[in-house]
Amino acid sequence: MKYHSPDSFHAAAEISANAPGSTRFLAGGTDVLVQLRSDIFTPDNLIDIKNIEGAKAINRSANGDWNIGAAVSGAEMNENEELKSEWPGIVEAVDLIGSTQIQGRATLVGNLCNGSPAADTVPALIAADASVAVQSPNGERIMKVADVPRSPGKTNFQKGDVVKNVIVPAKKNKSSDAYLRFIPRTEMDIAVVGCGVWLQLSADGFIVSARISLGAVAPTVFKVDSAADILIGKQLDDDTLHKLAATASAACNPITDRRGTVEYRTHIAGVLAERTAKIAYQRAGV
Amino acid sequence: MALDNAKSNGFKFVGTRPDRPDGVDKVTGRAKFGADMTAPGMLHGAILRSPHAHARINKIDTSAAEAMKGVKAVVTRKDFATDVHFESGLNGETWNVLENVMAGEKVLYDGHALAAVAATSALIARDAIKLVRVDYDLLDHVTDVDKAMEKDAPVIREGAADKSVPDGFHPNVVRYHESGHGDVDEGFSKADLVIEDSFKTEATHQGYIEPHACLGSLGNDGKGDLWCTTQGHWYAQKMCAALLNLETSQLRVTASEIGGGFGGKTTVFIEPVALALSRKANKPVKIVMSRSEVFRSTGPTSSTSMDVKIGMKKDGTITAASGVFRLQGGAFPGAPAEFTAMCAFAPYALENVRQIGYDVMANRPKQAAYRAPGSPMAAFAVESVIDDLCKALGLDPIEVRLKNASHKGTKASFGPRFEDIGLIETLEAAKAHDHYSTPLKDGQGRGISCGFWFNHGGETAVSLALSEDGTAQISVGTPDIGGSRASMALMAAEELGIPYEHIRCTIADTATLGYNEISHGSRVTYASGLATIKAAKDVVHKLCKRAAQKWDIPEDAVKWEDGCAVPSGANAGDFDPLPLHKITANMGATGGPIVGHFEATPEGAGVSFATHIVDAEVDHATGKTKIVRYTVVQDAGKAIHPTYVEGQYQGGAAQGIGWALNEEYIYGDDGRLQNAGFLDYRIPLASDLPMIDTVIVEVANPGHPYGVRGVGETSICPPLAAIANAVSAAAGIRMKQLPMSPPRIVAALKSLKDG
Numbered sequence A: 001m002k003y004h005s006p007d008s009f010h011a012a013a014e015i016s017a018n019a020p021g022s023t024r025f026l027a028g029g030t031d032v033l034v035q036l037r038s039d040i041f042t043p044d045n046l047i048d049i050k051n052i053e054g055a056k057a058i059n060r061s062a063n064g065d066w067n068i069g070a071a072v073s074g075a076e077m078n079e080n081e082e083l084k085s086e087w088p089g090i091v092e093a094v095d096l097i098g099s100t101q102i103q104g105r106a107t108l109v110g111n112l113c114n115g116s117p118a119a120d121t122v123p124a125l126i127a128a129d130a131s132v133a134v135q136s137p138n139g140e141r142i143m144k145v146a147d148v149p150r151s152p153g154k155t156n157f158q159k160g161d162v163v164k165n166v167i168v169p170a171k172k173n174k175s176s177d178a179y180l181r182f183i184p185r186t187e188m189d190i191a192v193v194g195c196g197v198w199l200q201l202s203a204d205g206f207i208v209s210a211r212i213s214l215g216a217v218a219p220t221v222f223k224v225d226s227a228a229d230i231l232i233g234k235q236l237d238d239d240t241l242h243k244l245a246a247t248a249s250a251a252c253n254p255i256t257d258r259r260g261t262v263e264y265r266t267h268i269a270g271v272l273a274e275r276t277a278k279i280a281y282q283r284a285g286v
Numbered sequence B: 001m002a003l004d005n006a007k008s009n010g011f012k013f014v015g016t017r018p019d020r021p022d023g024v025d026k027v028t029g030r031a032k033f034g035a036d037m038t039a040p041g042m043l044h045g046a047i048l049r050s051p052h053a054h055a056r057i058n059k060i061d062t063s064a065a066e067a068m069k070g071v072k073a074v075v076t077r078k079d080f081a082t083d084v085h086f087e088s089g090l091n092g093e094t095w096n097v098l099e100n101v102m103a104g105e106k107v108l109y110d111g112h113a114l115a116a117v118a119a120t121s122a123l124i125a126r127d128a129i130k131l132v133r134v135d136y137d138l139l140d141h142v143t144d145v146d147k148a149m150e151k152d153a154p155v156i157r158e159g160a161a162d163k164s165v166p167d168g169f170h171p172n173v174v175r176y177h178e179s180g181h182g183d184v185d186e187g188f189s190k191a192d193l194v195i196e197d198s199f200k201t202e203a204t205h206q207g208y209i210e211p212h213a214c215l216g217s218l219g220n221d222g223k224g225d226l227w228c229t230t231q232g233h234w235y236a237q238k239m240c241a242a243l244l245n246l247e248t249s250q251l252r253v254t255a256s257e258i259g260g261g262f263g264g265k266t267t268v269f270i271e272p273v274a275l276a277l278s279r280k281a282n283k284p285v286k287i288v289m290s291r292s293e294v295f296r297s298t299g300p301t302s303s304t305s306m307d308v309k310i311g312m313k314k315d316g317t318i319t320a321a322s323g324v325f326r327l328q329g330g331a332f333p334g335a336p337a338e339f340t341a342m343c344a345f346a347p348y349a350l351e352n353v354r355q356i357g358y359d360v361m362a363n364r365p366k367q368a369a370y371r372a373p374g375s376p377m378a379a380f381a382v383e384s385v386i387d388d389l390c391k392a393l394g395l396d397p398i399e400v401r402l403k404n405a406s407h408k409g410t411k412a413s414f415g416p417r418f419e420d421i422g423l424i425e426t427l428e429a430a431k432a433h434d435h436y437s438t439p440l441k442d443g444q445g446r447g448i449s450c451g452f453w454f455n456h457g458g459e460t461a462v463s464l465a466l467s468e469d470g471t472a473q474i475s476v477g478t479p480d481i482g483g484s485r486a487s488m489a490l491m492a493a494e495e496l497g498i499p500y501e502h503i504r505c506t507i508a509d510t511a512t513l514g515y516n517e518i519s520h521g522s523r524v525t526y527a528s529g530l531a532t533i534k535a536a537k538d539v540v541h542k543l544c545k546r547a548a549q550k551w552d553i554p555e556d557a558v559k560w561e562d563g564c565a566v567p568s569g570a571n572a573g574d575f576d577p578l579p580l581h582k583i584t585a586n587m588g589a590t591g592g593p594i595v596g597h598f599e600a601t602p603e604g605a606g607v608s609f610a611t612h613i614v615d616a617e618v619d620h621a622t623g624k625t626k627i628v629r630y631t632v633v634q635d636a637g638k639a640i641h642p643t644y645v646e647g648q649y650q651g652g653a654a655q656g657i658g659w660a661l662n663e664e665y666i667y668g669d670d671g672r673l674q675n676a677g678f679l680d681y682r683i684p685l686a687s688d689l690p691m692i693d694t695v696i697v698e699v700a701n702p703g704h705p706y707g708v709r710g711v712g713e714t715s716i717c718p719p720l721a722a723i724a725n726a727v728s729a730a731a732g733i734r735m736k737q738l739p740m741s742p743p744r745i746v747a748a749l750k751s752l753k754d755g
């Protein structure tokens, strides 16, 4: 195994494109190093992106969009009060990852690029309509987060692609987001189901725009437009919540494994859709 | 066994709460656990484990592994003793352990060891093990206890059943227990209500944080040393010697500081392998298990399937009780079915009672003891039925238990008559506790359960030596798994009359003391404690003798008081008290070192009972349970160091909460363990637990000089049942299968709704 520490994303992309054998980028390492230590996967090349200038920065573009560097840890996001107040759902999702120690390392980009259908931040990012800036040896492009996951453990990136930062749009008026996951215990667990919701309200409290995303109930995290559509033009009355739950459940295509059965996951997706929507609605209203 | 010199009050040190002697070592990292031991020239071992639940081994080709650079030795079964023979049931336990440590003709479960490598680094060993080629013939497998008893179930091992098993059972039923008294049919006919129900529990792991680790060094001359994390190093010595064909005394075993055991470190797994590798490579070999190896290959507790039937009168009197308890103990005999059966109805004074236990083999790891082996599951089944009876008859669950409670003189469900016991006292204390009278909030349920454990004495040897400066060192042979060093020092301080801080208690190696049974059966504070008191009395006797010599008066004219020799009465003469340190200061010149010792197999362990109260809340939409309040009431006989006693109470409750709610061995259809890690094997986290309140009841055990009863195991007997009763009340439906994980609760609620 060879360790690389490039000083630009372009150099990182070149190494990744040209290195023989398998490669992994090293952001926080909380997936990569765990897989290495427990003999699940040992890459031939480990490309550390933490020493690249700007990789640890959180800043805003002129249009108000957030740029969160690929090496920014969960703890760093949590300490950014402005980000937290604009995107509480994304920050609470990242905050759910692991423990205090893990929080000091784990990143949004690592969570996304690891490709787990149960990754906590991905439903929140999809609900927020976030994108990623991707560097490859031939240039840079922007890709929607929703287009990144391909199958369990796999993404739609090509060899040589490296993510520079996550782009989260500026907060819209009377909008907010929320993320909930279900785990059997209180912490340190992988989502049995995860749900991200983003809502925008009219002045009189009707939902004018919505995005819902579910995790751990299909081979990838996905956006549930059918469930979001239920909410448009509505307030969160019981009937709407009921329909929301049923639609979210209907969109699921889960598996039975050690974390939950098909029936259970399908049921919980509905429960979480309801509960998450309520939180987002309440946040958007203030 | 009534003891002379029993002491029940006027304690100066016993009952106080001094700092733990191992605390600084543990928080600074100075404490040496199993994996901390190293030796010059040391090699690292790795073990090849079966990926199959059941398969015949046709061939193991180790040539590629042997050829790898850095590999110094490879062992398989042929490198172990050949004169250990298979016998039925537990008669062949040495063979059973050998077969578990290194597979012979078949692999019997996912994780079963079948070859091992020693190499110059842990990484090389890990990679070399992948080069061992095994040719298997896959066999049908079974992991469920009920299925393992069915007619067409695959046979794990023909001839493993011992004589106790009646004709007509599947060969996987290897031991049978039946006991009780009275006439249960007649008893049931007298009842106003009889409830019969069936229950299941999954296997759970002891979940100690420290994985198994050892360092073994064995020469071709048959002399060796072993350092390991274990609850019983004399047992490790005996077993390793037998498995490697050594003379027991030529192998010296030292127990490391231990990071939890709970019964799971009462046997050997990697230790004989490290020694076999060492013998072959002629270098010390260290093996440290990964967490996944711990789950796949070391003992979880048994899974169970149980039927319980209880008859009750309208006034709460139990007229009869019977139970059938089937325990799956992995691919070897030894599931503690007899304990499950014997503990099941022990809390109750019954005229008519009958219990049957089956020890059943399946393609799973060899079960190991887990805190009161077998008892918690029995309580789950029995106390659930009692709870249903109380509800159906409109009776208070504590009153009903009080009405039927075993007491001194009761003929126990398992045979003997009880001596002094404290069940009624725990029930009275529970009833009087503020917890029991606090109203529940909406959506909450409350559960009660009693629990019972036998406790144990066992072979014990202790020596206590004084130093010139008047301090004392105790050598005990029971690894400290629950704070026993503090308790030993307190008991010695009490006898010697010197401060707790002046006493250091050490876990001696096997070359230093006579045979000490494992730290199990809640025996340590009882048995090593008794031996420590006796050894201290021996020292006191010797100190008095030195004073008598100095004063030139008869030995029996001197007595020991507050750490000093004093004349026993006015007639003995008028001498100033002679403190211990003045006697030890020149003991070399007055007769030599002063050492006390005691060796025995004490048999008055004194059984113990507990009553737990639990409040639980269930989220009906997700099935998630929260334990909101928990109170443990238990008889300790005498709490030597109350903080440690409370710790044991809380620990039992915490492990019980895990077992009841989320912990389980999950097997796929392929017979492989699906959750061999702490991520998906869900022990409770600190944030999952409420503060666990404790009440120490003290009904002295007549078999111990200070009245001590073991407390380590009884605390895990009531939780499964108490939590199940609370959760069932909160959910509005009887939960009959553990763990009561969210999917199971949602499924139960759905079945209720669907009628």
Ligand SMILES: Cc1cc2nc3c(=O)[nH]c(=O)nc-3n(C[C@H](O)[C@H](O)[C@H](O)COP(=O)(O)OP(=O)(O)OC[C@H]3O[C@@H](n4cnc5c(N)ncnc54)[C@H](O)[C@@H]3O)c2cc1C
Pocket: A023, A024, A025, A026, A027, A028, A029, A030, A031, A032, A033, A034, A049, A070, A096, A097, A098, A099, A102, A105, A106, A107, A108, A109, A110, A111, A112, A113, A114, A118, A119, A120, A121, A161, A162, A163, A164, A188, A189, A190, A191
């Ligand atoms: C104890 C523990 C608890 C955990 N709990 C949770 C949890 O609750 N929820 C959850 O979702 N996850 C959890 N995880 C998993 C992990 O922490 C998260 O997925 C984390 O976000 C990964 O981020 P990282 O920076 O550590 O990624 P790394 O391990 O550094 O990388 C992960 C993957 O991303 C790729 N990658 C990294 N950076 C880039 C880049 N710039 N461009 C392209 N690809 C890149 C790597 O090649 C690798 O495949 C837990 C892990 C541990 C050890």
